[in-house]
Amino acid sequence: MARMTMIEAIRDAHAVAMERDDRVVVFGEDVGYFGGVFRCTQGLQERFGSHRCFDTPISEAGIIGAAIGMAAYGLRPCVEIQFADYVYPAYDQIVSEAARLRHRSAGDFTAPIVVRMPSGGGIFGGQTHSQSPEALFTHVAGLTTVVVSNPVDAKGLLLAAIECDDPVMFFEPKRVYNGPFDGHHDRPVVPWSQHPLGEVPEGHYTIPLGTARVHRPGDELTVLAWGTLVHVAQAAAEETGIDAEVIDLRTLVPLDVDCITASVARTGRCLVVHEATRTSGFGAELSATVQERVFHHLEAPVTRVCGFDTPYPHAHEWSYFPGPRRVGRAMQELMRA
């Protein structure tokens, strides 16, 4: 075991993967010599050489397009998009190409790539450094979409993603890079070094894609969350005194339906929270899934707390962010229903 931030855990996952499999190559903007603007690839070029970890021109379509070609050749590219907000120039390469290569060629060509993206707000990043576009990828057949919330999971899931034979969209909410930010922006964040999920196993391990994790067990209601909102939901449960079960979905597609339905069938109440905008967010998919499968167990309508349907505002970040007060209020209302 070693104490790591999420950044260090991600760095470590890269190193473990690159050590085990010389087909793994890592690249992106400022990723090589400098080690990434969030330092997630620091030291890799020095250790593995510039044929394994290198910088690219500022062209997201180029990065993903080249990664697809490399994967078709037989490599295992793990690339970084500097901010998830900048993935859109590569959206066509992801949606029309990476996601469908295996299917359209009937398995002749595949695209086992990982696209890592720092995502989410809470860092005064304004509308172009704060987005959580995960739902845009969950809508695409052929993609696996992961959002991590802590160092232990980040390492195990990144290793699983790199070993996955299909393309994986890998979101890293940057607000939890250094600690389990719970939405109380006016208080200092507990560093990962003082949190059990900052105790990261050394060496190789994987966490299977498609498995959720019960972050906080509880009996009164189920909160479905991922990324930063896992910690926000936990804070809301503790502050309201409601014995909520907080499920960290970790992978949105494929979804761990059994974990969700078992919990909601027991609690009878379900709250879905996400930082991304509300309309057509992944919360809508979850609400539908829950009511399709465990409707008769529900004692209240499935409820959502999400980012508002506006661009992420710079000055009004904390009015926008679905923090513990909003989440807590929604829990209380659900309990009254």
Add this chain to the structure above:
Amino acid sequence: MVRPPLRLRIPEPARGHLPPDPVPFISAAGEMRRPDLDEKVERVALMRKQLVRVLDPEGQAVGEWVPTELTTDDKVRGLRDMMLLRSFDARLLRAHRQGKISFYMQALGEEAIACAHQRALQPGDMNFPTYRQQGLLVAGGYPIVTMMNQVLSNDHDPLKGRQLPVMYSSKEHGFFTISGNLATQYIQAVGWAMASALRGDTKIASAWIGEGASAESDFHAALVFASTYQAPVILNVVNNQWAISTPEDFARGASATFADRGYGFSIPAIRVDGNDYLAVFAATSWAAERARTNRGPTLVEWVTLRRGAHSTSDDPSVYRPDDEVARFPLGDPIDRLRRHLEVVGAWDEQRHAETQAAVDAEIAAAFDEADANGSVRDGHTADPRTMFDDVYAELPRHLREQRDQVGR
């Protein structure tokens, strides 16, 4: 001071009523020098308004680009490849008229480019083609019946009816799966070539794009990456004068040629007579040799003419002049190679007629065989439940559940 009102140049989209623009910058056969493999890009750029041509009007092969490594047998085989491809296209076009297939795209008039290119590559090299490079497969010896099965979307289609007709895929034959989204493959080819070099391999990639699709940003990304990493890739731009209804100058803009695109990226770029089989072979060999010897990417503009409609969904009579084919200065690729073989005494009327009969018979037999496997029209397709295969390496739960709903 009164300033003039601002104005735009709007290229004329529909020229049906106008005589075709002459193809500019046509060199005589043998006129353009063959640059050294490591000739400075500045010097190659001086040739961007010339045209690599080997076959002169009489059918003689002349100049520095003559591919002396091609034997007469190779040339005969090249001619046969092109004839086979033309016959293949004609049969499938007829199948469309007969209502047996939903869609088709032919390479009529452009046969030399893919056929000669394929012959100049090595086994293991990877093409990233568009929908108009079926000649790569035909000249590469891919089974014709399998191509027809794909076009018919029948239950022998290796792609299981998942793709539109002509969107072939064959890793084994160095033919990357075709996308319906234009230009995406161009940067992927550069990535594939980068991977080959990262691994210290000896294989090269060949990227394909139509001149119209070169307007897409993936084209730019590909040139940047190819230039930055000096990737072992051939960047082909097939200038067949038309992108559906828009003439080539829409994508070219105010540049003189598509070969002009290379210099800004320090990528040597040449223009080649795409209807001259020997020039295509020679230029491909030159570009491939540059890639294989770590001299980096080469851009090649192949000048040709899309003689047919864009696809079976297109009616070019609305936008293109009637006499365009007759006035096209680069002639027909089959006629030109045939004439060359006749001039060197390796071919005559009778051999040509025999070969034509043989390729037509081969195509007819292949079509009969494929047709007997059925088609999408008569329901002889793969089991619909197979549409859930290959979405992921393993079938996830939600797809298993959805598969159970098929046909219910």
